[in-house]
Amino acid sequence: MSIEISNITKTFDSFKALNNIHLKINTGELVALLGPSGSGKTTLLRIIAGLERADGGSIIFDGKDNTKKTTQDRKVGFVFQHYALFKHMTVFENIAFGLKVRPSKLRPSKEEINKKVHELLALVKMEELAKRYPSQLSGGQRQRIALARALVVEPKVLLLDEPFGALDAKVRKDLRRWLRKLHDKYPITSVFVTHDQEEALDVADRIVILNQGKIEQIGTPEEVYDNPVNPFVYNFLGNVNLFHGRVHKGKAEFGSLKLDVPEHLEARDRQVVSYTRPHDIEICLEAQGHEFIAAEIIFIRAIGPIVNLEMKRVDNGEYIEAEISKENYRNLKLKLGQIVYVKPRDFRIFIPEDYVI
Amino acid sequence: MAGVIPINVRRTNQNKARERTLQTSKVIPIFLTAIALIFFILMLIVPLVSVFVKAFEQGAGLYYAAISDPIAFKAIKLTLITISIVVPINTVFGLIAAWAIAKFKFKGKNLLITFIDLPFAISPVVAGLIFVLLFSTSYGLFAPLLNAWGIKIIFAPAGIVLATLFVTLPFVARELIPLMEAQGTSEEEAALTLGASGFKTFLFITLPNIKWALIYSIMLTAARAAGEFGAVSVVSGHIRGLTNTVPLHVEILYNEYKFSAAFAVASLLTVIAIINVIIKNIADWKIKQQTKI
């Protein structure tokens, strides 16, 4: 089922939690809503589910206007941030709930309910725990029960609010991969909220980046990671080095570093910020022209296949972070305190007046 | 200029509430417990026990006679009738009020809470007087109306029911509001997303979650309805066998120096209090179990 969110605005008292949100989610997509705390992710998800009323705009499911429909009529699966399992019911009863509360004409028979619940228990690999109460489960188990409970009514839309937020790193990684497989197995459209960029980049078909109630960028993980449209997205999606400098007629100057920037030919002596990811920093042992800056190595972390380096620029004392392969690191024979020459292999330049970071 | 911005802001959402105990020497806790225990025995246990001692002072025969006396029996009957009218009404009202206050946002919420608290703030005697001022057939505000329809409220069982209704109004709502507020609305929202109607959500989710607190608050309402003296005393007129409730009957016996009989009837009210304490303990334990998650 496709979801079309158009012109959604939501104000709490005088605070604008969502500002003019437009978003189209295609049938079968797994979309991540990514943004810092308080950016409006939960609010948007709740509006899609009908748990919250928007001040303006509309929510359209498969071309049908759902804006005025109640939560019950929207038939979306919702997985809450803190599970919201029914404390007084067993795991089995929790999962069966969505079927049991149907009006008697639509309610499946007891055997059918039984069968369906066990199917879902098998799906989330929790068959032995059917008789337990939520308080007797671990965080990861509760999470899976919450998912099973939402899936039992076979929703066409699944909304997940930070489904793995309260779990440790290893479990979240396993569960999100599992969620991806699950999503691919069922004809379902999923939207999940996260503030963890790694999680979003890992499993989503498309990522929607929210900030202060506004959408900053929509795109595939590659698009948003490689081509952030503004400094906010750049900062939000991974570590980044900032170089503050000036640009004039296609030439940029960042202290002793000079770069050609043909995309800014019209710029006349403007302040700019250049963004470079740590893995796009090239390191040489000798200076080669104006494209390099001298820096002193002040920190090395050589654990695993990637080596993290922290350097201090000789000309202005600012810090630069780089990631190089272990092989490269061995070839260069880098040591603490050594002076090296650094160049941004890939960079993006933004003129700050256009954007507020 | 260059700078490195770390972005991995991770939130640790583990709300693991661990129960902690103060690590001090053993003397202080024992000392404090002893003080509390002595106070508890002096102020509660001794009076409670003495009620029963006094009641059975002149043997079980007299105890039985005091309770089965026709006038005492009428008083017990009136008290039971009052309870059976007041408790259901105040339970339903309290439940609705608590639900509205705890789970919804609306204008005038604070005003409603203030109104619910009013019977706590007003002295029961004053409450009784208010009803007299309103419903007295000689000088009450509604006197012409009541006389025209031949309705008698003051010095009649109806007045006793009204006064009791007023005095016991806050108990259910007051007990439930904090619990329901603490529970929040997320389970109800989960039920809605699963297609449950508002009524089924209330029946299957809200009600089971507050079951024990509700039972306890109903017991509390019943106990107060049985034991209310001040407000009832004002509106009753003390007509023996007609408008006397159990506490009023106890007072009459007491004033007539029939101490054993007075305590015998009073022991009935005491039994209700003891049952209350037991149910309160079960309820607290159950609520703790439920909210453990």
Ligand SMILES: Nc1ncnc2c1ncn2[C@@H]1O[C@H](COP(=O)(O)OP(=O)(O)OP(=O)(O)O)[C@@H](O)[C@H]1O
């Ligand atoms: N019921 C409410 N009343 C008032 N303000 C609210 C309410 N719900 C949310 N807000 C505000 O709206 C903003 C967005 O909230 P929201 O819960 O959508 O953030 P979020 O992106 O989900 O954040 P988080 O990652 O912390 O969960 C916040 O500033 C929050 O304080």
Ligand SMILES: [Mg+2]
């Ligand atoms: Mg949130």
